[in-house]
Amino acid sequence: MVEGLLQALVDGLTIGVVYVLLAAGLSVIFGVMHVINFAHGELFALGAYFALAMVGPFGGYGFFAALLVAPLLVGLIGVGIERYTVQPLYGRNPLYHILLTFGLVLVINDLIYLVWGxxxxxxxVPAxxxxxxxxxxxxxxxxxxxxIAFGxxxxxxxxxxxxxxxxxxxxxxxxxxxxxxxxxxIDIDRYYSLVFGVGAALAAVAGIILGGYQTVSPEMGMSVIIPAFVIVVLGGLGSFKGAVVGGLAVGVIQTxxxxxxxxxxxxxxxxxxxAVLLVRPHGLFGSEAPEGEGGGDLLTGSGGVLAPDTRRRLGLAAVGxxxxxxxxxxxxxSTYAVTLMVEILIWGLFALSLDFVMGYTGLVSLGHALFYALGAYAVAISLAHVGGSAFVAxxxxxxxxxxxxxxxGYLSIRVSGVYFAMITLAFAELFYNLxxxxxxxxxxxxxxxxxxxxxxxxxxxxxEEVAIFVGPVALTGQSLFYYIALATLVGAFLLTRRMLESPFGAVLKSIRENEQRATFVGYETTVYKRRAFVISGALAGLAGGLFTLNAGYATxxxxxxxxxxxxxxxxxxGGMGTLYGPIIGSGVFFGLEExxxxxxxxxxxxxxxxxxxxVIFLPQGLVSLPAQLEPYVGGSGPGPKPEPEPEPTPDDSSVRGDD
Structure with a gap:
């Protein structure tokens, strides 16, 4: 028993040291630059693959050379990432860094597949x-x-x-x-590239030594990034001591x-x-961010150059x-077009659900797949154990x-910004493991x-037992479900738009523009954000349920x-804060994939x-493209943009903070 415990502790310390190196770079990057780097796991994997390329020709002792050279190469890549992608986002909301680095995850991971298979x-490793x-x-x-010693x-x-x-x-x-x-x-900005490079190099070292301990695979970066975030949250975002304590603790606990x-x-x-995010959001050893360090707001789309009536007619034409x-x-x-369009409509509903809370309250949920999966499994379990009624499911x-x-939402909305994003991610991962x-x-x-x-x-x-004939065309099965999905999406869009045109929606918009001002006016902003989150979660669950109804499975x-x-x-x-933009984004996403x-x-x-x-050049999405191009198309060239009209402050007589 004692020997088994000691063996588990040694194995836990081995993994814990790898976590320390991985989380230390992630934590230091956030501490100095306030950048949550989702691509950190892919830099970890790059280090392992660069080492693999060096060890192959030189044999086992090339491992030691790889420990020196590969981190330097990955560090240089990190400097390039910071200079050419992260740097243009300074001054914006730190959540844009999450969005940017998620895109980099897709890029680097596919490059690894492309180069190494x-x-x-x-x-x-050497003998x-x-x-x-x-x-x-x-x-x-x-x-x-x-x-353990080298780490x-x-x-x-x-x-x-x-x-x-x-x-x-x-x-x-x-x-x-x-x-x-x-x-x-002191020009602290000059140090940013070097900080990012050092963090990337530490990730590469962790990837190399773990690659010798286990195996090297393209998915290794995605498998460690979530535990790395757990560590930096437990220890404290920006705390090196927290990364060390958190890394060792998580490694031992897991083992x-x-x-x-x-x-x-x-x-x-x-x-x-x-638990840590709820009790002490800045972690066990982290410090609270000073006021004003949050950066700018999330940029949301607008109606562009088209009048409301024109947009309405275009919307009706699109539905037609x-x-x-x-x-x-x-x-x-091909009939496959109907299958593809059903998927686009369902994910359009899912994207709309996220936009309702992200685009109108500024809450970025990194765990919204929780509600999509919850809806899918609710339908699946209902069909398997309760009865076959689609309406009940x-x-x-x-x-x-x-x-x-x-x-x-009751727990998560107590925190904000990147901490809210992290706690929703934790809930989703908890459900995923469950x-x-x-x-x-x-x-x-x-x-x-x-x-x-x-x-x-x-x-x-x-x-499958019904056929509706429209001329020579028989609508049955998947074709009929297509209209169910289309009607659901249109209904959800009209419902959420009506909500946003109500006093409740006016409060949400005021929260997005200036939550502090909305609080001073007398609104309980936490209550309104929680209600928006509940509506968003219900719509995401509806999207997941529709997918299972159509596909017949949940995983x-x-x-x-x-x-x-x-x-x-x-x-x-598509364009955040527009409702219809994310639906367009769903079509573009799956269209590009196809x-x-x-x-x-x-x-x-x-x-x-x-x-x-x-994210860098068009953060307001495709819906803002006409407005961006209007000066050039009109021949007037670029000029100063008119000041946007401020959002009206909700009238106290029309809505109460305790409604």
Whole structure:
């Protein structure tokens, strides 16, 4: 028993040291630059692959050369990323850094696939690091001991750099109060590229030593980035000490749970993350961000150059054209077009749900896939265990998603900014891990082979048994469901637009523009944001439920964090804060995927590049493109833009803060 515990502790310290190196760079980058770098995991993977390329020609002893050269190369890449992508976003809301680096995840991950291909590859280590050492009845791998010693030395060196050098003094001062550093005449911005490069190099070192311990694969970056965020949140965003303590703690806890309580592995650390964010959002060793360090607001779209009546007519025309899609299937184009359009409509509803809370209250949810998956599983479980009624299943999905959204919102909206994004991510990852462990959800396999009828109490029809003839075209099955999805999306759009035109919507817009002013007027902004979050969660659950009704299955992958990122991509591509923009973004996303997959499997590389360019140069999305081009099309050339009219402040007589 004691020997097993000691073995688990050694293994936990081995992984913990890797986490320390990974999280230290992530934490220092945030501390100085206030950048949450989702691409940090891909830089971790790049380090391992660069080492693999060096070890191949030179053999095992090339491993030591790789430990020196590969981090330098990845550090240079980090400097380039900061200078050419992150730097243009300084002065904007820090949440734009999350959006940007998510796009970089897609780009770098697909580049790894493109260059090195899929599959796991072993990274050869020198013979001197092989074998085991026996002491006190414990068999310890030499390589494990090397990781612990080398990682500890690296962490100590970084600590000494930050603690005893002029560079470290400026970095620490900048992490505490950047404005004070500027007032002293020091251009802290000049240090940003170097900080980002050092953080990237540390990630590369972690990737190399973990690659020798396990294997190297294109997915290794995505598998470690979430634990890395857990660590920096637990220890404190911006705290090097917190990264060390958090990394070692998470490594040991994970290993002990894997050994003695595997059912809890992957869940306890997210519960800890949620608890810390609720009690002490800046972490155990972090410090609260000074006032004014939050950056600007999230940029939202507008009506562009078109009048409201013109937009309304265009919207009606678009719905009319969409209604014609099934009529041409099988003659003008393949029936697959209907299947693709159903997916676009469902994800358009999902994107609209996120836009309702992100575009109108400024809350960026990195865990919105939780509600999509919740709706999908509510429908699946209802069809499998309650009855085959689609109406009952969808009703259950909406109610359950709204209830969980209220619970998550009640806890999460106590914090704001990047902390809100992190806590929603934690809830989604908690649910994602839970899906693998519950028997009722089908575990890792999910639930398949589901069918539904449209009716109640056993009385109804199946879409496969109905055919509606429109001239020579017979609408049945998938074609009929297409109209259900279209009607649901149009109904959700009209409902949310009506809400936003009401006094409730006016309060949401005032929160987005200036929450502090809305609070001074007398509105309980937390209450309004929570209500918006509940509506958003219910609509996301409806989207997930529609997908399961159509596809007949639900799997844990629905709750994977990458899906939360993909729906954010759709919102930004189309135009945040417009409701219809994210629907357009859904069409562009899946349209690009469909076109690009005909030429390459690495379509995410192109899509990620497009998204990065949008975040930098067109943050208000496609809906703002006409307004951007108007000066050039009109021949007047670029000129000063008119000042936007301020949002009207809600009238106290029309809405109360305690409604």
């Amino acid at each position: 899929p599959g796991n590859v072993s990274l050869a 001197v690091l092989s074998g085991t050492v026996t002491a006190f009845g414990l068999n310890a791998s030499v390589y494990n001991l090397f990781i 500890a030395a690296m962490a100590l060196a970084v600590w000494a750099l930050l603690e005893y050098t002029k560079y470290g003094l400026i970095v620490r001062a900048g992490s505490q109060d950047r404005q004070m550093v500027r007032n002293l005449g 002990l749970l894997r050994t003695y309580a595997p059912i809890l592995e992957g869940m306890v650390i997210f519960l800890l993350m949620i 054209l969409l209604a014609l899609v099934p009529l041409g299937a099988g003659t003008l184009y 969808i009703g259950l999905a909406i109610v359950l998603s709204a209830a969980i959204a209220w619970f998550v 899906l693998f462990r519950l028997e009722i959800t089908g575990g890792s396999e999910g639930l398949f082979g589901l069918s539904a009828y449209y009716g109640l109490a056993g009385v109804g029809i199946s879409l 844990p992958s629905f709750a994977y964090w990458l899906h939360s990122g993909e729906v954010i991509v759709m919102v930004i591509l 076109v690009l997959t005909e030429f390459t499997e690495r379509w995410r590389l192109v899509l990620g590049t497009v998204f990065v360019l949008f």
